Amino acid sequence: MKALLRDAPLLAGATLLLLVALLMPPVPLPRNVADTVLVFDITQSMDVEDAQIDGAPVSRLEFARAAARRALRELPCGSRVGWAAFTEYRTLLLLAPIEVCENYNDLLATLAEIDGRIRWGNASEVAKGVFWALRAAKELQGKPAILFLTDGHESPPLTAFPRFDDVQAGQVRGWLLGIGAGVPQPIPRTDAEGNRIGYWRAGDVLQRNVPAGQPPSREHLSELREPHLRALAAQTGLGYSALRDPGQLAALMRDPQLARRASVATDLRAVPALLALALLCVYFRPDAFGGGRPRLSRTSGT
Structure with a gap:
């Protein structure tokens, strides 16, 4: 007793x-959260199936979307994510950044719709698309970071970097993320509904002018253009990394240099x-x- x-x-x-x-009740606590816009290259070269998920070949675009889905699961509450799409020469904002936990299902649903069916042109002027993305980020509240997922394939071939005097190097934080392998592959050709109708041939696309005696231009084939993306990153003040594993994306989005400090309701x-x-x-x-x-x-x- x-x-x-x-x-x-x-x-x-x-x-x-x-x-x-x-x-x-949840307690407001300060913490580092992500505030980013993911820009998806939806040009036809992103349909090349030279990326891998769990050992299975997938298209570059599907790899990018899988990385985004995984990142949504791993980002802390209070983080904000938005979607944008690049094709032709422009980047268009599809969804302004919203909080990931409250809007998780909406983010997944809209992500599933980002594919070739919303493509509005067949050109792929990546450098211009990156500058358009930086412009969009500058105008958004909070100036979110930009993560641009692309293979770097320019079509027509780029002769010089474009100039956008209203965007200075380093004004917008972010990364250029290269997707794809280093071996040139045929580019699938698709119709307006996203159905594959063959492959682009040499006579279908504008080729580079090469000096006599040099190997012919092969702009109808596509591989990850890392040297071009590295040069573009240096031009814009962005970082560059090849994205080999879907899990890398969440880590890059949590980069302390890109994060913002926010008061987040935390379950204790x-x-x-x-x-x-x-x-x-x-x-x-x-x-x-x-x-x-x-x-x-x-x-x-x-």
Whole structure:
């Protein structure tokens, strides 16, 4: 009986902590969160299937979307993500950045619609598209970072970087993320509904002018154009990285140099719940002689 009275505060404390865990509201705490717009290159070269997910070949665009889906699962609440699409020479904002936890299903649903069916042209002037993306980020509230997912394939071939005097290098933070392999592959040709109707041939696209005796231009084939993307990154003040694994994207979006500090409602109910569990473990501990907690027993008398 004395042991029970001695340990009663433990049981009362555990009960109180469990009530706190049940009733405790989220607590605003400062933390680093992502604030980004993901720009998807939806040109036809992104339909080349030279990327891999779990060892299976997939198109570059599907790889980019898979990386985005995984990032949505891993970003902390309070992060904001938006979508944009690049084709022809422009980048258009599809969805301004919104909070990931409250809008998770909406973000997934809109991401699933980003494919060749919304392509409005067949050109692929990536350098111009990057500058259009930087322009869009400058005009958005909070100036989110830009992560531009592309293979770097320019069509028609680029002769010089375009100039956009209203966008200075380093004004917008972000990354150019290269997708694809280094071996040139035929580019699938698709109709307005996204149905494959063959492959682009040499006579169908504008080729580079090459000096006599040099290998012919092969702009109808596509591979990851890393040297071009590195030069473009240097021109714009963005970083460059090849995206080899879908898990890399979430890590890049959480880059401390891109993150912003925000007050985020944080669920701390686990703290009092764990403290309650610790008190209960102490309350139900075996006694020092291994006999266990004494139990009250009924006794009969005359």
